Amino acid sequence: MATKGRGVLPEQFGTAQAGAPPNVCENTLNHALKKLFEQNVFSFDKRRVHDLRGTARTMLGKMGFDDSLAKHCLNQQAGNRVDEIYNRHAYFEERKAAHTKLGEWLAPIVNGSDANGNISFEHADQLMQGLHNLSPRKLDALLKACCSIKAKRLFLWLAGRHQHAWLKHLTPENYALGTGKRLLAKGGKLEPIWQITVPKEM
Structure with a gap:
């Protein structure tokens, strides 16, 4: 076949x-x-399907799954040749649990929102984590055109949180960020630079 x-x-x-x-x-x-x-x-630089395998393995590790199990999930050799000969266990249930958890993480990203139509701070943070190669020129134009003060402030805060190199090429003073504080997370903490409330655990 x-x-x-x-x-x-x-x-x-x-x-x-x-x-x-x-x-x-x-x-x-x-x-x-x-x-x-x-x-x-x-606009990011993950241009091959193979890159998605790296993303999957990274996220499985971040979720607490053993790297050996993550390799099994991707059909990669886990351990050396001796391990392969002596350990014949297929880890089916373990792989099933790992893939289920990975699917739960991917679902809001694929669907664009949760059941209530909102993207969580956690998923926004995870999305931002991989955006290493955005174009500052395009971002500058998009942020100038964006009408949501909260969205712009949150984007800039997340970018700073992950220390993306392109952030230093942006010009926040030109993005009409408004004045005063903005409530984004109820019961959260106030972020001093962008004056937005974010989850305490972040």
Whole structure:
């Protein structure tokens, strides 16, 4: 099925038989991502499907799962050759739990919101964590055009929290950030620079 079959797994190296429906190859999804970047749908630098595997393994570690289990989840070799020979356990239930937790983390990102239509501070923070390669020029234009004072202040606070290099190239004085304090998290703490309330645990 992986080489000359009709559908389930990728066709390799363009070996599809004449007249057969075209199957995806190992680069199909990468080409799809490339087109999205060309259309400026994304502005970060994760341009290959393989990069998503790194994101998954990083998040599994952050969620407290053992790195060996994270490797099993990605079908990577965990341990050395001796471990592979002596340990035949498939870790199915453990992998199932890890994938379920990862799916729960991804759901609000994929859907754009939680059940109430809101993105949590935690998920906004996790999203910001990976935005290392944003374009300062594009960000500058977007922040100038943004009409929400709260959104702009929160964005700048999150960027500073993760110490992104592009932040120093922005000009907050040109973003109409308003005056006074803004309540974003009830019962939270006041962030002194941007004058917004954020969750105490952050």
